[in-house]
Amino acid sequence: MTSDRIPEGVGRTAIGVARARARESARPDRLFEDPYAAAFVAAAPDGPPTVPRTEVSPARVALARHLVIRTRFFDDYLTAATRAGCTQVVVPAAGLDTRAFRLDWPAGTRVFELDTPAVLGFKERVLAEQGAQAPVPRTTLAVDLREDWAGSLVEAGFDPAARTVWLVEGLLVYLGPDEAAAVLGTIDSLSAPGSRLALTHGFNSKEQRRAGTSQVVEGIEWGPDLAPVVALWRGGLDEDPVGWLNRRGWRAEWHDRAELAVGYGRPADYVTSQRILVTAER
Template sequence: MTAVAVAAGRAVETTRPDRLMADPFAAALVDGAQSSLDLPVAWPAEPQDAPPLQHPLLLASTYIGMRTRFIDDILSSGDPTGQTVILGAGLDTRAYRLPWQDGARLLELDLGGVLGFKAGVMAGLAAEPGCELVSVPADLSLPWGGPLRAAGFDPDQATTWVIEGLLPYLDSDAQLQTLTEVVALSAPGSRAVIERAVALPRTDDFEAQLREFSDRTGLPMTELLARTDPPDPARVLEEAGWRCTRHTVQELCSRYGRRISLNPDAGDPGAGPSGTAGSPDEQRGGFVQAWL
């Protein structure tokens, strides 16, 4: 369902008059999922008048639009690598909508059911990828290097790694395991773009909030606490010899002239929903771009 919601965000962005990117397949993927959720797939003429339950989804689509464009720009710039790996690909359609150099290979890792659903929808649309596309079924909370190698990944070849919308769904140990695996499988000339997880605090007050949340939802607090103190991707990669730059969500808002707000009279780009600078970074962890 998370993958469908992200596809809906791309569909909404595609319909905006000031769109940052276009995904002609996103709405069909949402429709094919037949979700019971009321997911918007178009930007309303008056966003503030949309049903209240859609407000957070429209705000999320604004973030998803910036995130998608940022990563698209990285993949379309610099020195391309012969192979690209998207970890937690979900319903990503970059294989079909981005230009790829001759001989490019894209390996997508996610749960088999998600990848199979996407392949079925794209086949129904008669969509053809612009590169060699390899789907690799894998549970990314477990070691995934073996399945990736078995699918033809070449660890001696430079790789572009895309880790988008994945780390927040892994506990801290699994996040570190993923980053360590990327380091181990990367040849010189590799590069990466990583969406960071928010570092949840581990304080008495926060643990009390988690206990209350656990009581209300039934989600064990141990699962929530496992997401505190996540590793910093930039630090992990820099210690392995990578060169990294960090990018905040506020920076993306300024770069693309966007506000994460439904209020057209909100403050400067980079301000959060309430118009206070810095709010997006209180909700999102920003991005790391890295080169080996």
């Protein structure tokens, strides 16, 4: 029987992401609105505790702001990709993502969300309690991304011949180099011409991986409030993802999050200038 409680480890970090999205959604100048994020937080009383603002570390603030910018950027990217002809949206390690419900999808779009049974069980319970209804067909698939999941995705109705946009958000850092390469390799094998891909890449050197530091909050010391999250990081892809993708026939590029923030109307020092968001087109 599938549990409806948020699991320990990586699954629980999804509550932290939901909290950041809920706080942004409550701002009058919000960059996006996630109507279900607060419900996820409220439904997980054993999730990450709320930290008084006076005790929030600079690293936690930086990470939350990063989550805001990447959420808005990927919202725009997915919407543009589907309007340009990608009829399938696939989100490996979807966590508590609610884009299937809150974005304006073109008719004919189909969304696939992949994650562990425990995460999906919790997510579906909360969404059902909220009466959430996706405007387009949505398929959830319980898989282990460290194993062979391509066949399960196809069996669930995914069409490898159709143009697809993939979102690999906040996943690779929790995988080892070989596992991260395997996930991207599977995506590569399932992507028809015209497909698109967006991902986050938070490490840029072997030294950073060994030290447990990250581009996400470069130059800021981790506080004890984020130690449980940092302990889960395994480094991700062991090379430049843009080069990795380009060698396989993609046209990939980096995006600087500080430039994005300014474009969204946030102050120039809202986030540090780091190229950790990647998009690619086949």
